[in-house]
Amino acid sequence: MEVDQGVRVRAVVMTRDDSSGGWVPLGGGGLSHVVICKGRSHDGRGRREYIIRGERLRDRAPVLECAVQRGLVYNKVNPIFHHWRVEDRKFGLTFQTPADAISFEKGLQTVIDKLDRGSDSPSSSTPEEADTEDDGQATLPVPYRK
Secondary structure (H helix, E strand, O other), rough: EEEEEEEEEEEEEEEOOOOOEEEHHHHOOOOEEEEEEEEEEEOOOOOOEEEEEEOOOOOOOOOEEEEEEEEEEEEEEOOOEEEEEEOOOEEEEEEEEEHHHHHHHHHHHHHHHHHHHOOOOOOOHHHHHHOOOOOOOOOOOOOOEO
16 A cells, blocks of 8 residues: 555544434544555555545554545544544544644645645546646535634
């Protein structure tokens, strides 16, 4: 797997349990290394994209793989808990420190900005394709909340 690592933080990866209305740890819980990177996802599509990956520290088990895409809704709830939604999936991170939260937030915003500009579109095969976004559909700004 090819990976260009950007941001790396330590956090507990969470998911939203709509049946209880609360956040629960993903993959059995525990502290994880979470990275925002550019690489190839494990789903077999084979194209490069920005991915948020989490690997539990105690056993290196993968607990999170989420492609960053337009339409991602990011919420900063407090200094150490942030969450986001991509389509119908909801993920959260409980960071070890506010500094980790700030680092993650800045890294994710940088990726979202690149995707918005089309300057680093992971799904484009050439730089020229990345700069042209005239597909006949309106482009809406990515909702981003602090």
